[in-house]
Amino acid sequence: MLVIASGVGATGALAQSTGPSLSTYGTPGLIELPTARSLRDGELAFTASLVGPTLRNTITFQILPRISGSFRYARIDGQRSDGSATFDRSFDISFQLLDEGDVRPAVALGLRDFLGTGRFSGEYLVATKSLGSRWEVTGGIGWGRFAGRDTFTNPLGIIDERFETRPTGFSGPGGQVEAGDWFRGPAAIFGGVKYKVSDRATLFAEYSTDTYDRETLTNQIDLSSPVNVGFEYRFKNGVDLKAFVLGGSEIGAQLSYVLDPAKRAVPGGRETAPRPVGARNALAAADWNNSARGGGKVAVQRVLKSRLAEDGLTLQSFELSSTRATVRLENTRFGAGAQAAGRAARAMATTLPPDVEEFTVVLQENGVPVSSIVTKRSDLETFQYAANGAAQSLARASIQDAAGAGRGGELPGAYPVFDYGLSPYVAFSFFDPDSPVRADVGAQFKASFRPAPGLTFAGQFRYPFFGNIEDSERVTDSRIEPVRTNAVRYAQESELEINKLTAEYQFRPGKDLFGRVTAGYLERMFGGVSAELLWYPVGSRLAIGAEVNYAKQRDFDMLFGFQDYDVVTGHASVYYDFGNGFLGQVDAGRYLAGDWGATVSLDREFNNGFRVGGFFTLTDVSADDFGEGSFDKGIRFEVPLSFLTGKPSKTVLKQTIRPVQRDGGARLNVDNRLHRQVRDLRGIELREGWGRYLR
Amino acid sequence: MKWHFGILSALALSLAACSDAQLQERALGVLLDEPSTSTGAGPFPRFKPLLAAKRGPALDVSIEKLELRGGFLRESKNGTIESWLGTDGVALIFDRGVLHGTRGVGAGMLASNVAASANAILTGRSQQVQRVHTFLTGNDIAEPRTYTCTIENQGTETITLDIGATATRRMVERCSGADQSFTNTYWVSNARGGIVKSRQWSGEFLGMLSIQTVYNF
Numbered sequence: 044m045l046v047i048a049s050g051v052g053a054t055g056a057l058a059q060s061t062g063p064s065l066s067t068y069g070t071p072g073l074i075e076l077p078t079a080r081s082l083r084d085g086e087l088a089f090t091a092s093l094v095g096p097t098l099r100n101t102i103t104f105q106i107l108p109r110i111s112g113s114f115r116y117a118r119i120d121g122q123r124s125d126g127s128a129t130f131d132r133s134f135d136i137s138f139q140l141l142d143e144g145d146v147r148p149a150v151a152l153g154l155r156d157f158l159g160t161g162r163f164s165g166e167y168l169v170a171t172k173s174l175g176s177r178w179e180v181t182g183g184i185g186w187g188r189f190a191g192r193d194t195f196t197n198p199l200g201i202i203d204e205r206f207e208t209r210p211t212g213f214s215g216p217g218g219q220v221e222a223g224d225w226f227r228g229p230a231a232i233f234g235g236v237k238y239k240v241s242d243r244a245t246l247f248a249e250y251s252t253d254t255y256d257r258e259t260l261t262n263q264i265d266l267s268s269p270v271n272v273g274f275e276y277r278f279k280n281g282v283d284l285k286a287f288v289l290g291g292s293e294i295g296a297q298l299s300y301v302l303d304p305a306k307r308a309v310p311g312g313r314e315t316a317p318r319p320v321g322a323r324n325a326l327a328a329a330d331w332n333n334s335a336r337g338g339g340k341v342a343v344q345r346v347l348k349s350r351l352a353e354d355g356l357t358l359q360s361f362e363l364s365s366t367r368a369t370v371r372l373e374n375t376r377f378g379a380g381a382q383a384a385g386r387a388a389r390a391m392a393t394t395l396p397p398d399v400e401e402f403t404v405v406l407q408e409n410g411v412p413v414s415s416i417v418t419k420r421s422d423l424e425t426f427q428y429a430a431n432g433a434a435q436s437l438a439r440a441s442i443q444d445a446a447g448a449g450r451g452g453e454l455p456g457a458y459p460v461f462d463y464g465l466s467p468y469v470a471f472s473f474f475d476p477d478s479p480v481r482a483d484v485g486a487q488f489k490a491s492f493r494p495a496p497g498l499t500f501a502g503q504f505r506y507p508f509f510g511n512i513e514d515s516e517r518v519t520d521s522r523i524e525p526v527r528t529n530a531v532r533y534a535q536e537s538e539l540e541i542n543k544l545t546a547e548y549q550f551r552p553g554k555d556l557f558g559r560v561t562a563g564y565l566e567r568m569f570g571g572v573s574a575e576l577l578w579y580p581v582g583s584r585l586a587i588g589a590e591v592n593y594a595k596q597r598d599f600d601m602l603f604g605f606q607d608y609d610v611v612t613g614h615a616s617v618y619y620d621f622g623n624g625f626l627g628q629v630d631a632g633r634y635l636a637g638d639w640g641a642t643v644s645l646d647r648e649f650n651n652g653f654r655v656g657g658f659f660t661l662t663d664v665s666a667d668d669f670g671e672g673s674f675d676k677g678i679r680f681e682v683p684l685s686f687l688t689g690k691p692s693k694t695v696l697k698q699t700i701r702p703v704q705r706d707g708g709a710r711l712n713v714d715n716r717l718h719r720q721v722r723d724l725r726g727i728e729l730r731e732g733w734g735r736y737l738r
Numbered sequence: 739m740k741w742h743f744g745i746l747s748a749l750a751l752s753l754a755a756c757s758d759a760q761l762q763e764r765a766l767g768v769l770l771d772e773p774s775t776s777t778g779a780g781p782f783p784r785f786k787p788l789l790a791a792k793r794g795p796a797l798d799v800s801i802e803k804l805e806l807r808g809g810f811l812r813e814s815k816n817g818t819i820e821s822w823l824g825t826d827g828v829a830l831i832f833d834r835g836v837l838h839g840t841r842g843v844g845a846g847m848l849a850s851n852v853a854a855s856a857n858a859i860l861t862g863r864s865q866q867v868q869r870v871h872t873f874l875t876g877n878d879i880a881e882p883r884t885y886t887c888t889i890e891n892q893g894t895e896t897i898t899l900d901i902g903a904t905a906t907r908r909m910v911e912r913c914s915g916a917d918q919s920f921t922n923t924y925w926v927s928n929a930r931g932g933i934v935k936s937r938q939w940s941g942e943f944l945g946m947l948s949i950q951t952v953y954n955f
Contacts, residue, residue, distance in 0.1 A: 306876035310943050311846025315782060315827030319814035353783065379878060428819045428831065428838065430851040430870045433880040650878045689844060734880035737848065738841070 064237065064245060064275060065283070065299045067092035068155065068163070069101025070113055070135060073235040073249045074273040074287045078181045079151035079171035081139045084108045085305055085647070087655065092297035094289065095255065095264035096120035102678075104655050106647065109139040112657070114678055114700070115156075116479065117163070121261050130479055132702035134158045148172035155188070158220060158676075165189040165253075166226050167233075181249075182234035186226050191254030192269060194229035235271075247273040247287070266290030304653035309689025312738065314377075317389050318350070320427050323397040323420070332396045343394060344454070350390040355691075356383060359407065359496075362452035368395055369403040371412060371448060377691045378652050378683050379732035380406055380724045384416040392423050405445045406724050409715070410460070410496030411549045411557070412445035413724040414581060427737055437733040442726050444581050446551040450496065463490035468505060472512045472530065473700060483510030483534065487542075497549040501714075503542040510534075519706075522668045524608060526568070526596070526635040527709045533567060536599035542567055547715065555580040557717045566712040567601060569594040569635070571609075577717040579618075582726030586618040586718055592711050594635065610637050612711055618718050620727055624648045626656075628718075635709040638662035642708065646679075650731050652695065654681035660708030668707070675708035677701035782827035788813060796955045797822055799830065800948040801843070801940075809955070818856070830947075834860060835924065835933030837940060837947065845941040846874030858889045859909045859924050859933065865889055869913065873941055887913035897925055897935055901953045904934060918942065 063080035066072025069090035071080040082088055082105040090101045096119055103113040113135040122129040133156035143149040148170040156163035169183030183189075186197070187209065199206035209228025235249025249271050258264040266289060273287030285297040326332055331342035340363050347370070348358040355376025362369040368391055374383035387404040402423075405415040418440045426432035468487040475481055485507035492500045512534040519528035545563035552558045557577040564570040571594040579586035591613035598604035614632030621627060624647050631641040640662025648654045659676035666673035677699055684694040722728060781789065788811040797810040810822040810830060819838060821831045828842030831849075834856040840847045854867035867889060872882045892908040906925040913920055920939035927934045934951040 303876075308876075309844040310876040311840065311844055311848075311874045311941075313842055313844055316821070316823060316829030316841035318784070319816070319821040319829075321814045321816065428816065428849050430849050430872050431880075431882060432849050433872070651876065732878055734848070734874050734878045738874060 073247045074271045079149040079169045087302045090299040094295045177239045179237040190231040194231045243277045245275045304649045307686045313689040314691040318393045320392045347394045354386040359457045360452040367401040371405040379735040381732040382735035385736035412448035415445040417441040446554045460493040481512045483507040499547045502544045505540040521706045524636040532599045537601040540601040573713045584620040588616040636706045638664045652683035662708045664707035672703040781825040796952045798950045803945045837938045845944040848872045864891045885913040885915040
């Protein structure tokens with residue numbers, strides 16, 4: 044058939060065309076209704092849709108092959124008493140119960156808007172079946188918002204009469220899990236079909252049971268019929284554009300894009316080629332290895348240093364014996380630690396005298412040795428061109444803790460290290476009720492001075508040129524200590540900001556242990572002292588840490604002064620690597636506002652460094668005292684710059700999105716928390732990145 | 739006629755050759771305060787001594803899909819494996835003229851086993867062989883893939899190289915694996931015995947490379 048024929052030789056296009064269509068809610072669906080399709084494992088879908096007075100922006104993440112989660116930010120015009128728009132944040136979760144078989148349809152269960160204010164709340168059980176290669180039929184039963192018309196008594200009433208009525212009159216701060224409402228009240232049947240016209244064009248028709256009651260009441264939408272029809276076109280770049288008509292007269296449009304974090308823009312990367320490892324005997328004749336021509340350790344070190352520098356590796360110490368050599372270095376270029384180790388080993392193999400057989404590369408962060416990778420020179424020679432060289436070289440390499448590496452062989456002039464940079468910056472503020480995205484743009488100056496390993500004096504100064512964060516009228520209405528909700532005042536009352544100004548000491552108290560003490564102006568809103576200890580054996584899935592801070596609230600001008608509020612805050616943390624890129628973290632302790640509780644986080648990190656995660660914090664601050672949202676929660680994304688450009692880089696773009704920032708469950712934002720800093724070099728990550736060792 | 743090997747001094751094979759992309763990248767670099775990795779104007783540092791040594795031949799390589807073209811000089815030889823360096827620091831690795839690996843051009847061909855192909859092509863045997871390519875995926879995983887290839891000796895063909903008309907034997911290799919199939923063509927010089935021109939598949943990302951030997955540059 045056409046689909047098959049046109050798919051040959053165009054794998055990329057084919058791969059795109061097999062993805063599911065997305066509904067206006069940003070989850071796999073027809074027009075408004077969900078289907079039982081799912082994205083491929085790990086995919087991220089971005090959707091913006093305009094339906095009558097409602098603009099919905101949704102991010103859906105396929106967390107596991109059978110579980111997906113969505114975060115949605117919606118603007119609904121004219122829903123406030125003064126006729127202005129209201130903004131709504133909601134979360135969905137969906138479970139793939141059954142995969143499609145020859146006869147059996149795929150079946151999914153979903154909870155829409157299961158946290159939050161419940162404006163879109165509804166639950167559904169849906170089945171989807173393909174008929175041939177062009178038709179797809181979907182039918183389901185829904186509750187809540189899915190049961191707006193043609194409803195019938197909830198069949199779950201057989202189990203318990205309570206299911207027959209759905210609690211109404213929702214009030215309160217929102218954000219809580221409204222499990223008591225799920226699958227309750229009247230139910231309705233919905234359904235629809237999808238017809239694939241070509242690889243790029245698709246038609247939809249559906250029978251929707253969502254009646255948009257509130258919007259109909261305010262005359263903002265006119266749904267005279269339950270039938271919706273739509274047309275979708277997929278552009279070559281993968282963007283989908285959908286146009287549709289709801290209820291016979293409401294016209295809407297939608298844009299969506301699906302990103303696979305496991306596929307970087309440039310798969311192999313665009314870094315320049317490593318030095319080929321040649322016959323080592325030829326190196327005996329090299330000037331730097333020939334004592335008759337001024338060669339010797341100093342000359343070798345000079346050549347090695349410059350070759351490492353070509354790859355962005357800063358040599359800090361070099362020790363050479365007749366058969367062994369050890370380098371300590373800082374990697375400023377490669378996101379994958381394994382690649383830095385591989386490049387360093389190559390620089391050694393193309394420089395050192397032929398008798399040197401064992402190479403030890405100690406990777407450091409901020410002058411502190413983290414891990415060492417020991418390899419045999421002959422392995423590098425044997426495997427550099429082997430088809431399975433990555434796996435073979437990994438099997439024969441040894442990754443060890445580098446505690447106690449000392450300062451032996453340190454290069455003269457390795458310290459002090461001075462670094463500075465001037466760059467623009469953008470600071471965002473999300474989800475202000477009047478303006479969903481606010482931003483400040485300005486110049487940022489950073490400087491750091493490291494007189495000895497691990498000891499760093501650093502400052503970050505910002506000067507905003509323009510922006511609208513300070514225009515916000517959001518003043519704190521907190522019932523607890525306003526540790527975060529005064530953000531607008533900080534923006535209003537500051538000009539030149541001393542963002543951070545700290546003295547930090549990092550050290551290795553012992554094997555598998557890392558330590559950090561930081562003092563000064565730790566972050567925008569707090570200064571003080573922070574101390575942290577981390578236990579993290581090489582190759583371990585488990586790491587345990589503890590942090591104690593004394594923090595005092597800074598003046599709103601973000602200069603040197605402090606306000607009266609101070610607090611002792613700190614957490615005990617457990618980190619666990621579940622495998623397949625899933626990382627869990629629990630931090631229990633006392634938060635900035637003096638509240639006690641715990642934060643649970645789960646991140647999925649792709650091998651290439653792309654990260655998607657979520658977290659929530661429950662503390663002894665009650666939902667009412669917390670205010671809007673009831674408790675702190677959010678999602679976060681990290682995208683390595685190399686994912687976008689293909690060039691090696693340690694820069695990572697990070698963004699945390701909270702539906703609302705309140706004062707409960709707030710943590711101090713101190714720099715260089717240890718686990719994050721050393722994790723990439725503690726074994727598991729090094730091994731997982733080994734594909735780049737010979738790159 | 740002397741062939742002007744101007745591509746040896748141009749930033750040609752780099753994927754950054756597109757000026758839009760370069761501009762975007764520079765802008766990103768400034769915005770994010772990235773450490774500069776540029777090596778200044780002119781060719782990649784390790785390329786300069788190769789160029790100065792004037793030891794030929796060179797390879798003229800085009801990425802057909804992107805219409806990019808660049809010159810390469812041999813940087814090292816290890817047994818049958820040769821690594822060729824491009825002006826801007828990318829590298830192509832060959833086993834007796836059969837593509838074995840790529841570095842820096844974006845295609846993630848880490849390494850291969852193409853020895854059986856090379857043997858058949860150089861000896862002019864029509865036969866079936868297996869080859870393995872290990873690709874680095876966009877998720878940094880080294881993924882070995884095996885292909886079954888049918889090699890066919892298509893007889894003599896005179897091609898034009900920079901040194902003039904050259905008598906060759908044309909060898910065609912049709913390969914298929916679990917997910918992909920491709921056809922490579924090699925022209926083996928009668929006089930020199932080696933591959934002097936070829937069209938070879940480099941992986942899904944960049945597709946076919948056209949490679950031609952240039953003796954005077």
